[in-house]
Amino acid sequence: MLRTSQVRRVLVAMTAFASVAAWQAAPAAAAGPLKDITNRYVGSAVAANPLASQADYRSVLTREFDNVTPENEMKWAVVEPNRGQYNWSGADAIVNYAQQNGKSVRGHTLVWHSQLPGWVNNLSAAELRTAMQRHITTAMGRYKGKIRAWDVVNEMFNDNGTRRQSVFQQKLGDGYVADAFRWARAADPAAKLYINDYNTEGLNAKSDALYNLVRTLKQQGVPIDGVGIQAHLATQYGFPGGYQANIDRFAALGLDVAITEADVRVQLPADAAKLNTQASYFKQLWDGCHAVARCVEFTTWGFTDRHSWVPGTFPGEGAACLFDTNLQPKPAYTRINP
Known part of the structure; x- marks a missing residue:
């Protein structure tokens, strides 16, 4: 998802927090860290800067989670802003932290229409195909054996179920998805390979399109291991209908399912009633995953309102984290971990 100024995020989040100051005094949860109460991977998106500079952020992350997803640090525009010139510093920092602290890593993301370096859009079809293969091979090769799962293709559908007319779709056609997965398998045969999208939590046109695609890919022998359901929710829209049934049908295809980017935003200012509804949504997400054996991961998109993409992207909304x-x-x- 597109990120905005960290300063703006913090200021807006602090405003929201002031309205629910009573929660500041809440005691630390006594039931044990999230990672110790489940047999799923439980993770959070992580930003390299606070990981390095904020001891309390690092401490809570280390205590609560056993999986980390680089928030922006592995995206193409970050790692190769200029053609052939790489910057792996942020990604390396997160992977090194994970290895030093016994965490698994979800690689995010390889083929995505957003946060692309500008030079990619100017390539011919043949050049784009070569660049995409090289990007997948380079990124996965660098971290081979260090990353458990990769979001290989990200956000390829529109909400009505049609294919997003990204530069990949326009220049390479429908086959770019299968190609990406084949190249990914070759680059790191041990990594689990996922397709990932938002607004696919419930039964709807978009999740139907995703289901039909992955079923076809499986039938064609394309090496896809799982489906990532992002789960960026907002309380004013209601909880997605058919959530567990949707997970069930993907699992029935012989695929793993991961909740990859969960957060539940509320309209600001937050209050006790809104936070109670938010808690109910998180609990439904958590329980629905745990009800399906092949739902193997529950990852939130950030774990603290101090660092959240929501306020800068959805003005007037926020307080989206645990x-x-x-x-x-x-x-x-505490609803998840009573």
Whole structure:
């Protein structure tokens, strides 16, 4: 998802937090870290800067989670802003942290229409195909054996179920998805390979299109291992209908399912009633995953309102994470982990 100024995010999140100051005094949850109460991978998106500079952020991350997803640090525009010139510093920092602290890593993301370096859009079809293969091979090769799962193709559908007319779709056609997975398997045969998208939590046109695609890919022998359901929810729209049934049908194809980017935003200012609804949504996401054996991962898109993409992307909304800006657990956390 597109990110905005960290300063703006913090200021807006702090405003939201002030309205729910009572939660600042909440005691640390007593039931044990999230990673110790489930047999799923439980993770969070992570930003390299606070990981390096904020001891409390690093401490809570280390205590609560056993999986990390680089928030932006592995995206193409970050690692290769200029053709042939690479910057792996942020990605390396997160992978090194994970290895030093016994965490698994979800690689995010290889083929995506957003956060692309500008030079990619100017390539011919043949050049784009070569560049895409090289990008997949280079990124996965660098971290071969260090990354458990990769989001190989990200957000390829429109909400009505049609294919997004990305540069990949326009210049390479429908086959780019299968090609990406084949190249990914060759680059790291041990990594689990996922397709990932948002607004696919419930039964709808978009999740139907995703289901039909992955079923076809499986029938064609394309090496796809799983489906990532992002789960960026907002309380004002209601909880997605058919959530568990949707997970069930993907699992029935012989695929793993991962909740990859969960957060639940509320309209600001937050109050006790809104946070209670948020907690109910998180609990439904958590329980629905745990009800399906092949739902193997529950990852949130950030764990603290101190660092969240939501306020900068959805003006007037925020407070979307399990922990507040002071890293105290919110009702959503204690609903999952009573």
